[in-house]
Amino acid sequence: MSITGKIHSIETCGTVDGPGIRYVIFSQGCPLRCKYCHNPDTWNISHGQEITVDELIEDIKKYKSYINFSKGGVTLTGGEPLMQPKFAKELFRRCKEEGIHTALDTSGYIPLENVKEVLKYTDLVLLDIKSFDPDLYKDLTGVSNEPTLKMAQYLSDINKPMWVRYVLVPNLTDNPAHIEALANFLSTLTNIEKVEILPFHKMGEYKWEELGYSYSLKNTPTPSAETIEMAKNIFKKYKLKV
Template sequence: MRTGRVASVHSWELVTSVDGPGTRMTLFLAGCPLRCQYCHNPDTWQQRDGATTDIDDILARVKRYLPVFEATGGGLTISGGEPLQQPAFVTRLAAEASKLGVHVALDTSGFLGRNASTALLDDLDLVLLDVKSGLPDTYRDVTGRELQPTIDFGDRLAAKGVPVWIRFVMVPGLTDAPENVEAVADIVSRWPNVARVEVLPFHQMGTSKWERLGIEYPLADVHPPESDEVEAVRERFRARGLVTY
């Protein structure tokens, strides 16, 4: 793992119009330092729970889908968990995929952005950056971690001009306070490389995983937001000149 030859892999899937443009092969790496209250994949938290997988096995699968990627404008998305918990593998995989002409996206919270080398950033065509809160106290409540590393990583991406899609999960009673949304907009609007902001309404589809793992789910009684409430949050970003979905 230190050389990036193998990684702890949770799973992979082929998706369309999710995790980047076109049809994507999304690779989920195991291990994450955050403990988000609304996490829908708590089974990716522990790196030891993944399957040790050789990079050649991943690349063979990527090559199999090259015609699909070319036809749809898709590519490879490296996700998690938190992929930057295994930076050597991510760096090596991104470099090899780029050599194949594959569009490479990284889906990250940015908390471990310091692990992303300049070489890695050079091989990324897109970063899906999860900005989980704009207020430090709320971010800490949501994730158990600090906000500043995400901001620092976003600043690096902006300085290098790496295209970014922002993801913000709207959770009633947790992240939807107007002052928190405005704080997210303050952060995001200063990055000229942000192509879009995805406001993702909270859902309960991951509840069964928490139950299966025997972990108490803190948002069990929270209902998804209404569509007009989600649209109102999107409008706050649009007011800053940002494209929203």
């Protein structure tokens, strides 16, 4: 019997969640409550659509020519896909049988034992590190950053290719000292292919309103070009590709 997972939605020709053209699956369920989340409708794992791995693979195969031509693949994002490790593992295992590149977009807030089997079939990890400062991380997400930093270290230890994603939010995650501390930590790892700085936006604000949630960043602007450049330069100072 094919393994079933809970997903929120699918983007068949994504270009921002890993290399090339990608079939992007947004999983349902997330343990974080990030203040700037643009997919709060993925939080509740009891919502969403049930789908089997067989169904997904049959649909993915329709896009193989685009995926292969662009050197793309399949990305599992969320929500937090590692809340459904058996589903993630089987999906990626089947993708590898089809010769398709796999990317896992995760916050890393998950026990490492739940991750190791999935990583056997994962080509690239997109690790979202919200902040290196533990107090700010807790304020931003509601949880500790310790599991995420442990995962980053583990991914380096097993030499799993990794892109680090950092959301730059004015007056929250744009503190140069915090960015420098993160850059210093990342410079000790050996598997980072690049750091992606993601400028804060409010495109998901309407979802918060529809769901009846209070959006605390209503008056927060997008970061200026100067702020983005400042952050880039700090990471570059530590020999990290941005």
